[in-house]
Amino acid sequence: MTNPDLQGLHHQYLKGLKREKRLVRFFQVLIFTSFFVLWEFASRLHWIDPLIFSSPSKVWNLFIQKSVDGSLAANIGITVTETILGFLAGTLLGTLLAAVLWWSPLLSKILDPFLVILNAMPKVALGPILIVAIGANMTSIVAMGTLVSVIITTIVVYTSFKEVDPNYLKVLYVFGATRSVCFKQAILPASFPTIISTLKVNVGLAWVGVIVGEFLTSARGLGYMIIYGFQVFDFTLVFLSLLVIAIFATLMYQLVELLERKLIKND
Amino acid sequence: MDFLTIKNVHHTYFTKSSMTTALSDITLDVNEGEFISFLGPSGCGKTTLLSIIAGLIEPTSGTVQLENKTVKTSKNDIGYMLQQDYLFPWKTIEENILLGLKINGSLTSTTRDYSLQLLEKMGLAHVIHSSPKELSGGMRQRVALVRTLATEPKLLMLDEPFSALDFQTKLKLEDLVSTTLKNFNKTAILVTHDIGEAIAMSDRIILFSPSPGRIHKTFVIPNELKSLTPFHARNHPQYTELFQKIWKELESLDES
Known part of the structure; x- marks a missing residue:
């Protein structure tokens, strides 16, 4: 019986863990950015009422303005x-x-x-x-x-x-x-x-x-x-x-x- | 003059729907330095009696006197060891063993040194700054023993202190507790349902019968066994003889 390549298997296991973590992070970032991107476009293309739902860019501008005036x-x-x-x-x-x-x-x-x-x-x-x-x-x-x-x-x-x-x-x-x-x-x-x-x-x-x-x-x-x-x-x-x-x-x-x-x- | 005198103790627990008499007419004298075991099936009021002697609960009637004082007033003269160690997990071993001294206000450098010496005698000096959860069950129960002895109680209550341990640890601890108590000439009462443990450790065994708990019979351990450590006592021919005798007595209790 040959000894299994434990080092190799451990390496593979760690790689698997890393891959999963990257996948999770990727989708988290994807959801986060697409939410704001979608919100911006929906507002600009009038899919949603920009008066009620505003848009990320308007919020950002207001943020800058309110930050400056303190x-x-x-x-x-x-x-x-x-x-x-x-x-x-x-x-x-x-x-x-x-x-x-x-x-x-x-x-x-x-x-x-x-x-x-x-x-x-x-x-x-x-x-x-x-x-x-x-x-x-x-x-x-x-x-x-x-x-x-x-x-x-x-x-x-x-x-x-x-x-x-x-x-x-x-x-x-x-x-x-x-x-x-x-x-x-x-x-x-x-x-x-x-x-x-x-x-x-x-x-x-x-x-x-x-x-x-x-x-x-x-x-x-x-x-x-x-x-x-x-x-x-x-x-x-x-x-x-x-x-x-x-x-x-x-x-x-x-x-x-x-x-x-x-x-x-x-x- | 007797050291501990228990006279006509009755105890009844009251609940909304029932009255349960746990103890009935218990009269018992214990000499200083004696090691007594309370043996009996569960539900015969052994632990209740221990709590009464310790002054934790007041008996429905009857008196308990330690050196001619009622136990309520001599609280600090009594030490109590429970089934489990009940070391406080958020305190270090040192804080745990000094707890009793701190509470009764007798923590001085002398009593502190005494406690630390006890810990050393138990072979646990190296864990003084550890937390209880880093210790094994046997070590923890030894620390609990140090905590109990640190206040130098005159009377020790041992409420099945070995029942949660594995057999090997239990045998070792029985020897340790027995020799320690003999060296300090402490009086002790052990509650157990382990016949062997009772024979190996005690000078006298009080056998209780259940519902209501009363003293059924008293066995005096022969001197040959008394002089041996618990471990060696277990190998003595008289041990087996006595074991059979008590076993039969317990069987007859079951039948009646």
Whole structure:
């Protein structure tokens, strides 16, 4: 029996992997570019109404113009700040609420139906009330971003607190630990991966809250650009805002994912 | 004066639809330095009794006293080893073994050195900065033993600590635990359903009968076996004899 040429086979296997990767990349680039090329041509040849659907070149020109006068950067800055504040506050507040519920089983039983109602309720519907109560400013928009994510965070993190293996607590109780020591030593660190993953979900949710909040206050930010463009029938502005939102939402999500990988690996 | 006194302990678990009496009229005295095994089929309340002795649950009636103090107030005198190691995966081995000292506020350079020496004695000094998941099952259970001994408990509870290990590791660990506890003159209570393990390790075996759990019979291990390490005890002719006796007793429990 002859030994198989392992080196050669491995080489072939690597080559196969590379070929597949190149194929995937090729189609990704193809879809991306043909989307914009098709959009441009469809608009120029009036297959679609250029007034409603604009075109990549018009969006690009507007992008240059808004970049030069600095208004785009200002709006991006506002929206991104609001979103970051919103999702951080949502995650922190949700975790804090979960800790309170864990601390008092009686309280968690009492609050259970209210949490279910709040969770089922579409939070953006509370927008107008928030704005009337807090004022049409950044605070109410951040509050929107927070509100959208806080209840679901509470529920998910509380569930994870409850699912921590009780034997870890047994180990601690035998050492004479109090409930707060148990929380610090076992409950919180064991739920850390869950908290990080809610962070990822909350990035997306905070964008929803913030954009809706900006629709309603109609003063500044990318959401405002969309609603303003819609009102003056300038859909080039709407598309520009949408593309910018797509880019920044993706970037933020990727950053949180990177953070997640870093933190979980250190476990 | 007895070291540990368990007097008329009853325990009943209540649920919405039922009451289950787990333990009924348990009275038992344990001397200092003694190694006791609780043997019996599952559902005879062995672990419940262990939790009561450790002060983790309060018995429905009856008292447990360790050196004439109720166990609630002498919490730090008791160490507890579980079926699995339950090392905290996000802590290093060092943080894990110092956990008990940190919690009961007795972490000083002396107690720290003592813990590190224990780790060294278990042949694990080199893993001090590792994380638990890098260790094998046997190593992890040895670390758990160090963590339990680090607070210098007077009484050790061993709740089937070898049941999750492979046979070879189990035999080695039995020897290690047995000699370590003898050297430190610790009192220990082992819960097990492994007859051989109970004979090889203990000075006295308490056989429990199920539903409700009560003490069925007590076996005193002959001195010839007591003086041997668990591994060698298993090869002694008296071991087999005693094994048969306990086996028959367990069989009769099944029939009744």
